[in-house]
Amino acid sequence: MYEEALSAADAVAAQHMYADEGLAVLGRELATAPPSLALTVARGSSDHAANYFAYLAMQRLGVPVVSLPMSLVTLHHAPLAVKGQLAVALSQSGQSPDLIDTMSRLAEAGARTVALVNKHESPLAAACEWSLPLCAGEEKSVAATKSYIASLSAVARLVAHWQGDTG
Structure with a gap:
């Protein structure tokens, strides 16, 4: 885990270059x-x-953000009014069936879906309108150290670009 933490800066640099x-x-x-x-x-x-x-x-943007309990979509099939709204999924593997199902259903309801995912060729990436790689590389330790740090970087970059902050 220590070695992976040390390589997190390389992951962020790769993200800047490729994503x-x-x-x-x-x-x-x-x-x-x-x-x-x-x-x-x-x-x-x-x-x-x-x-x-x-x-x-x-x-920075004044946009309210809600963490969606996936069970509302996957178990209870709540009729969420999300047309034109933004849905952002974050995942290291992009393999979790409940994330994939939730994002697919949100897309069907008209949400604009984004996957920030380490494994860019994943079912979650395929389920979303936008898929952007975290560029963290392979995670060898139990904790997703590089993916977590790369996720922080990706969301900060996304908000900065959204705001028009190029500095």
Whole structure:
């Protein structure tokens, strides 16, 4: 885990090189047609990164952000009115069936769906309109150290681009 933590800076640098243009395009699209609400869909450490996104989006953009309990969608089939709203999924693996199902259902309901995912060729990435890689590389330790740090970087970059902050 120590070695992976040391390589987190390399992951963030790779993200800047390979994913920043996609984050910029998405940020500009959101600035042009801003949602009035954003939902986050994640678990574990990814949900903590989603909380950071929520804080930044509310503080810098004034967009309310809600962490969506996936069971509302997957178990209870709640008729959420999300047309035109933003739904952001964060995941290391992109393999969790409940995340995939939730994002698919939100897309069917008209949400603009985004996956910030370490495994870019994943079912979660395929289920979303936008898929942007975290670029953290393989996680060998139990804790998703690099993916967590890369998630923090990705959401900060997304909010900065959305706000038009190029500095």
